[in-house]
Amino acid sequence: MSTLYDKIWNNHIVFSPSEDETAPSLIFVDRHLVHEVTSPQAFESLWSAKRVVRRPDCTLATADHNVPTSPRTDDIASDVYLRDPVSRAQLVALEKNTRRSGIPFFGLRDDRQGIVHVIGAEQGFILPGTVCVCGDSHTSTLGAFGALAFGIGTSQVEHVLATQTLRMRKSKNMRITIDGELGLGVTSKDVILHVIRTIGTAGGTGFVFEYAGSVVRALSMEARMTMCNMTIEAGAGAGLIAPDETTFAYLRERPSAPDEKSWEQAVTFWRGLKTDEGAKFDREVFINAEDILPTVTWGTSPQDNVPISGIVPDPSSFSNPQRRDAVMQSLKYMGLTPGTPMESITIDRVFIGSCTNSRIEDLRMAASVLAAVGPEAKVADNVSAMIVPGSGVVKKQAEKEGLDVLFRRAGFDWREAGCSMCVGLNPDRLGSGQRCASTSNRNFRDRQGPGGRTHLVSPAMAVAAALTGSFSDVRKLLDAKALKEPKPNGKTETLPPMLFGEPAVQPLEETPENRDAEAVTQHQSKQFVSVKGIAVPLTMDNIDTDMLIPAQFLKGTTRTGLGDLLFNRFRVDHTTGQQTDFILNRNPYDKAKILVCAGNNFGCGSSREHAVWALKEFGISCVIAPSFGDIFFNNCFQNGLLPVILPLDICRELAEYASTEQETEVDLETEQVRCLQIGLVIPFNISPTNRSRLLRGTDDIEDSLGEADKITAYENMRKSHWPWLELDINRRRRWVNAGSLEW
Ligand SMILES: CC(C)[C@H](C(=O)O)[C@@H](O)C(=O)O
Numbered sequence: 001m002s003t004l005y006d007k008i009w010n011n012h013i014v015f016s017p018s019e020d021e022t023a024p025s026l027i028f029v030d031r032h033l034v035h036e037v038t039s040p041q042a043f044e045s046l047w048s049a050k051r052v053v054r055r056p057d058c059t060l061a062t063a064d065h066n067v068p069t070s071p072r073t074d075d076i077a078s079d080v081y082l083r084d085p086v087s088r089a090q091l092v093a094l095e096k097n098t099r100r101s102g103i104p105f106f107g108l109r110d111d112r113q114g115i116v117h118v119i120g121a122e123q124g125f126i127l128p129g130t131v132c133v134c135g136d137s138h139t140s141t142l143g144a145f146g147a148l149a150f151g152i153g154t155s156q157v158e159h160v161l162a163t164q165t166l167r168m169r170k171s172k173n174m175r176i177t178i179d180g181e182l183g184l185g186v187t188s189k190d191v192i193l194h195v196i197r198t199i200g201t202a203g204g205t206g207f208v209f210e211y212a213g214s215v216v217r218a219l220s221m222e223a224r225m226t227m228c229n230m231t232i233e234a235g236a237g238a239g240l241i242a243p244d245e246t247t248f249a250y251l252r253e254r255p256s257a258p259d260e261k262s263w264e265q266a267v268t269f270w271r272g273l274k275t276d277e278g279a280k281f282d283r284e285v286f287i288n289a290e291d292i293l294p295t296v297t298w299g300t301s302p303q304d305n306v307p308i309s310g311i312v313p314d315p316s317s318f319s320n321p322q323r324r325d326a327v328m329q330s331l332k333y334m335g336l337t338p339g340t341p342m343e344s345i346t347i348d349r350v351f352i353g354s355c356t357n358s359r360i361e362d363l364r365m366a367a368s369v370l371a372a373v374g375p376e377a378k379v380a381d382n383v384s385a386m387i388v389p390g391s392g393v394v395k396k397q398a399e400k401e402g403l404d405v406l407f408r409r410a411g412f413d414w415r416e417a418g419c420s421m422c423v424g425l426n427p428d429r430l431g432s433g434q435r436c437a438s439t440s441n442r443n444f445r446d447r448q449g450p451g452g453r454t455h456l457v458s459p460a461m462a463v464a465a466a467l468t469g470s471f472s473d474v475r476k477l478l479d480a481k482a483l484k485e486p487k488p489n490g491k492t493e494t495l496p497p498m499l500f501g502e503p504a505v506q507p508l509e510e511t512p513e514n515r516d517a518e519a520v521t522q523h524q525s526k527q528f529v530s531v532k533g534i535a536v537p538l539t540m541d542n543i544d545t546d547m548l549i550p551a552q553f554l555k556g557t558t559r560t561g562l563g564d565l566l567f568n569r570f571r572v573d574h575t576t577g578q579q580t581d582f583i584l585n586r587n588p589y590d591k592a593k594i595l596v597c598a599g600n601n602f603g604c605g606s607s608r609e610h611a612v613w614a615l616k617e618f619g620i621s622c623v624i625a626p627s628f629g630d631i632f633f634n635n636c637f638q639n640g641l642l643p644v645i646l647p648l649d650i651c652r653e654l655a656e657y658a659s660t661e662q663e664t665e666v667d668l669e670t671e672q673v674r675c676l677q678i679g680l681v682i683p684f685n686i687s688p689t690n691r692s693r694l695l696r697g698t699d700d701i702e703d704s705l706g707e708a709d710k711i712t713a714y715e716n717m718r719k720s721h722w723p724w725l726e727l728d729i730n731r732r733r734r735w736v737n738a739g740s741l742e743w
């Protein structure tokens, strides 16, 4: 008896070493999505190692994080539109890299351009039972199709480009069952915020989720994607929903879904993709739909949320001292006073968009609130509100339905597709101190712009806040009919433009110019043996990768130049530009070689490998913590940084010792941490494979390329078992210049 996850996993094993249980398996990747922020360094290393992209036909690229969302008129020049030279360099790099490798690319002039997780779904590129990856943590969105979809770091992006496989260990299974019926005005966004509050932001670390129960079955594909999207905010890399009639109806006739010839065969296979009755999960969570209400966050972590009828919590009501302190810090940052009713908090901005809530149904939901209020519905005077569709296809569809007219009439700004104000990588940002009702997924400090204050809500609640100027219970605004999230009803959209079937264009000639890598790869050792030096102590839970390296510094195309930017928001006072007295700025910690964190979930959130590069370049080659975010943990091994897991009380002891400014030594060979001054020796455990990888400084790609025969054998098996996964190779050149930047 197997779970859905077990089945997908077993179907994708290219090679599994039987002799060592802890050793990773080589897993085949069916679909690889690529965007501009996490791919330049991967391509650069690939080219300089004289390697090629193995399966461009299984890869699809788009530009989303850096792109402005202001109108893209026909007469605007690209350098005027994309003023920021650093963003521009990243986008040009993506265009060149995809052109060189024949990967389809949706550029800014292409209607199919949009947020990577939105376009993959709407093109029918992601199919049930597949393994899908992207250098982005919200790849989990696509688990809604019953695909094992998860985010990876840049080194793994390179690994997939070169081998179409990944080396990985199997996760544990957790089922989250939500039964009952959602109340009026309660949406999938409220469900997932409730789930995260229930299990905590680190609750899913090491697990793959399966969402089940009557509530999940009744959700549309768009709503399922919203739930799976925020799986990473609960610490799990992937969340699955078994495919069913709703899934099949959504996929039917999508451009790269199976054609007439193989449709029935595919659906027959997909119907078997469900957890067997009686299969065992490592953990089960049950949630009652009646307990879920329209929800809003108050703090700087997605788990910090309450029903709209709730109040800002009092730090003293938390018994755990570390949590109490974290809540105090959050409230200070958010400018909130304990006991304040959520409904009395006024806002400045509203953002409806992001890979969580920018699909057509999200926009319909937002429009239905406006329609229910009537033509007098207007954005409050104190609020500036924007709506950013997830893709050009979504935008066109919304315009076809006249939703943009409703939005504009009410005073919303109607934008072009992109990540927009979800992340501070493009011109859409919050000003310092501005408070935003946002349909995105991360309310981290500074996430939407330095000093910005983010409250996560559903699109319906965002509109309610826009109209009233403060957080409001959407149920009070609407009549009962308009409040329901749309139920699955098969195809409701016009079909997006064809992904395949266009005439092939000639492959590009290889020129010396495109053969040579443009930037020099700095050799960064993948080896770690031991380190001795000052350890810097930190006592904070959930140190996310946005804290380690803020989004605005992700625009480079190399792995270097990040050391000084580590913990930038903590080290630099942005109002004065002066260095703060944050511990990493103080002697001797400014020369720290080890970081000891006496707080859980270090490195959670975004998949940005830049966080590890920044630590390494600062001089830190070992982080000791009670637990780590899964993607960060993995990224460490790709870069010769040793992550050591020790119990919280031991981390506290080590942090206390580190605060005496005495040296610590970490030795991987003997698996020991030594507090040299006091003679304390603490043993730690690490899997034999990871240990030997670090000791040898292994190049995973080289090793995996050594398994080329096995990969080819798998590909042949895939072709005969699941023929609908093969995409017409001729189509790939068609995208070479689609929506080129060089307008
Ligand atoms: C830039 C990318 C690595 C990142 C992610 O992995 O999530 C981004 O999409 C984010 O939301 O922070």
Ligand code: SF4
Pocket: 064, 065, 115, 116, 136, 138, 354, 355, 356, 418, 419, 422, 423, 440, 441
């Ligand atoms: S979370 Fe935001 S920044 Fe990341 S992919 Fe989604 S929309 Fe883009």
